[in-house]
Amino acid sequence: MKIFYDENIPYAKEFFSDFGELVPFAGRELTAEQVKEADVLLVRSITQVNEQLLHLNTTLKFVGTATIGFDHIDQAYLQQRGIVFTNAPGCNAISVAEYVLSALMVLVERLNVNLITKTVGIVGAGNTGTRLSEKLEALGINYLLCDPILKKAGDSRKFCSLDEIRKCDIISLHVPITKNNKHSTFHMFDQLVLAELSNKQILINACRGEVIDNQALLQLKKNNKGPHLVLDVWENEPNILTELIPYCQLTTAHIAGYSLEGKSRGTEMLYQALSKLLNKPVEMQLGKILPKAEITCKNQLSDNILDIVKQRIFDVYDVRRDDEIFREQLNIKSFDYLRKNYPVRREFSALELSAQQCWSETLKNLGFNVKS
Numbered sequence: 001m002k003i004f005y006d007e008n009i010p011y012a013k014e015f016f017s018d019f020g021e022l023v024p025f026a027g028r029e030l031t032a033e034q035v036k037e038a039d040v041l042l043v044r045s046i047t048q049v050n051e052q053l054l055h056l057n058t059t060l061k062f063v064g065t066a067t068i069g070f071d072h073i074d075q076a077y078l079q080q081r082g083i084v085f086t087n088a089p090g091c092n093a094i095s096v097a098e099y100v101l102s103a104l105m106v107l108v109e110r111l112n113v114n115l116i117t118k119t120v121g122i123v124g125a126g127n128t129g130t131r132l133s134e135k136l137e138a139l140g141i142n143y144l145l146c147d148p149i150l151k152k153a154g155d156s157r158k159f160c161s162l163d164e165i166r167k168c169d170i171i172s173l174h175v176p177i178t179k180n181n182k183h184s185t186f187h188m189f190d191q192l193v194l195a196e197l198s199n200k201q202i203l204i205n206a207c208r209g210e211v212i213d214n215q216a217l218l219q220l221k222k223n224n225k226g227p228h229l230v231l232d233v234w235e236n237e238p239n240i241l242t243e244l245i246p247y248c249q250l251t252t253a254h255i256a257g258y259s260l261e262g263k264s265r266g267t268e269m270l271y272q273a274l275s276k277l278l279n280k281p282v283e284m285q286l287g288k289i290l291p292k293a294e295i296t297c298k299n300q301l302s303d304n305i306l307d308i309v310k311q312r313i314f315d316v317y318d319v320r321r322d323d324e325i326f327r328e329q330l331n332i333k334s335f336d337y338l339r340k341n342y343p344v345r346r347e348f349s350a351l352e353l354s355a356q357q358c359w360s361e362t363l364k365n366l367g368f369n370v371k372s
């Protein structure tokens, strides 16, 4: 069996060697000729999987993307060919939620904001939106959820409209990119919507770049208007609108979901799905492969709970590191290079803390590994 896998899929060898011959490829460079003998194709979000790529192949049985997003997959075509498809729902939801939290902690300091008095509007209450809401709840920060699809499906949580979200102090986007349906998200934040946001609000996009009209955003910022921006994702990646970068408070190369755990969980989920398809026992576990984290805790300088939480969050993940790399290196290295060579980042759960202090419960609820 020939298993073609994107070279950016972590632990592919560990998980898939027993299934057959492994053939790595560069995500944006895979051709129909190369993939014509594949039995299994494992991708990330930068490979377009469609008839154009697969028309020479007659052997493919399984396509897996080690990501939640599947806008790069022509599912109808795969179905028509009888090829089993799976994505990796939730694999990186914690990673994105921790990215957002780290960004909020930076902006609290920089803009002198009292988070406890603010409301966060979460658009999309799926895996990531939910993880984020849980972390905000742990901190006692007010939030609103907008997800008309889940509301209609009978989700018992309280939902609000997008109009209400637009009035929130902080808006965080966690929807898939969709076009031509009732709940399309393409340019959900277009010129008209953006123009109504104030320069006191914060807009965070860590889902798909095309949810915000980037050109409209740039025009607004050039006129000294519009919200504070945290942008992890961009229209037209990897050829992004670099003029927007100086107008962002924090800006990164689509790495919100790139914790080691987040990326590797995607691999593990594909391994589980392929094992099921081939009736093989699930013997490998990510927990046994992941290295022990090396995280140094800085001394906490205050007894204020939010200050302590902020310090522990920065100990594990300070988004300013990625923001600096992006601003300094994007002129020299490509967008894809920065993603491919992303430094190791761990999730809060990788930091073991003792449960002696009164704020331990809060840290535990945020996802830190608190031992009693």
Ligand SMILES: NC(=O)c1ccc[n+]([C@@H]2O[C@H](COP(=O)([O-])OP(=O)(O)OC[C@H]3O[C@@H](n4cnc5c(N)ncnc54)[C@H](O)[C@@H]3O)[C@@H](O)[C@H]2O)c1
Pocket: 068, 069, 070, 089, 090, 092, 093, 096, 123, 124, 125, 126, 127, 128, 129, 146, 147, 148, 149, 150, 174, 175, 176, 177, 183, 184, 185, 206, 207, 208, 232, 233, 254, 255, 256, 257, 258
């Ligand atoms: N930056 C990154 O590294 C990164 C990482 C993970 C996911 N993502 C992106 O973020 C998206 C969300 O991730 P997720 O794991 O939460 O996915 P998910 O599928 O679990 O949740 C998405 C939610 O959005 C809702 N939704 C769809 N259209 C909507 C609309 N018009 N208004 C409000 N809600 C709507 C859906 O009902 C669903 O509940 C993914 O599709 C992916 O594109 C980016």
Ligand SMILES: O=C(O)[C@H](O)[C@H](O)COP(=O)(O)O
Pocket: 008, 044, 045, 046, 066, 067, 068, 069, 070, 092, 254, 255, 256, 257, 258
């Ligand atoms: O959809 C997802 O899961 C995320 O956007 C993910 O971080 C994409 O990463 P990539 O496949 O581009 O490496």
